[in-house]
Amino acid sequence: MSLTLLPFLLLLVLTGRKAESLSKSVVILYPPWFSVLKNDRVSLRCEGSGISENSSTLWLHNDTIIPIKIQDYNITAYNMTYSGKYQCQRGQSALSDPVSLEVFPDWLVLQTSKLVYMKGEPMVLRCHSWENKCISKVTFYQNDKGRKFFPHNSNFSISQVNSDDSGDYFCSANIGNRKEKSRVVRITVQDPSPSISLSSRIWYYILFYLVMGILFVVDTGLYFILQREVNGPKKNTRRPLTRWR
Structure with a gap:
């Protein structure tokens, strides 16, 4: 395998993976x-x-x-x-x-776009009523008797979540003269997993194929050296015949 082909093989691998990821539909x-x-x-x-x-x-x-x-x-x-x-x-x-x-x-539901957020992401919660009935005194709760939030409307947002924002959330509001509560929604905030940058991954593949190419060259060289020694001319160890007179 020629080492000059390694970057092209790497490019083909990365292009194929990118094409595969782009070909999936999304809802x-x-x-x-x-x-x-x-x-x-x-x-x-x-x-x-x-x-x-x-x-x-x-x-x-x-x-x-x-x-x-x-x-x-x-x-x-x-x-x-x-x-x-x-x-x-x-x-x-x-x-x-x-x-x-x-x-x-139900009368109320606490809405969020996802249940698992990465640390530093924005989070928006919405207290939504059945058939969009008028609600008042909207309150958001975290962990029941924990933190309470009193927004100006039915939405509550956090610009950058952290580990303290994990927990069980629900909202309450008045619909007419009745006070209603939503079901509990468990939200988790995780630390972003360490990711390898694209450039690091490219160098990883280059190093891998480079090592494989070197091993191939060394192995091929040793093979031809052994073949030359096995098939090369052998020394004549027989003693010459003497003529009897």
């Missing part, structure tokens, strides 16, 4: 909340890279095909049967990862 929720109440409207959009606008879309709900082929799937969550995982496949792209949607028959 996007709008609004971006995965917990909703009965009669809420939700829009699911199927996105994919390098796909024409005329490409058909395959939708699945709990592994069952939905008989529509459009990119935007709009639903009204009339009951809990709309809960579950949604996937899509657009054009020739691969099937998307599942996106979960939960429908609750």
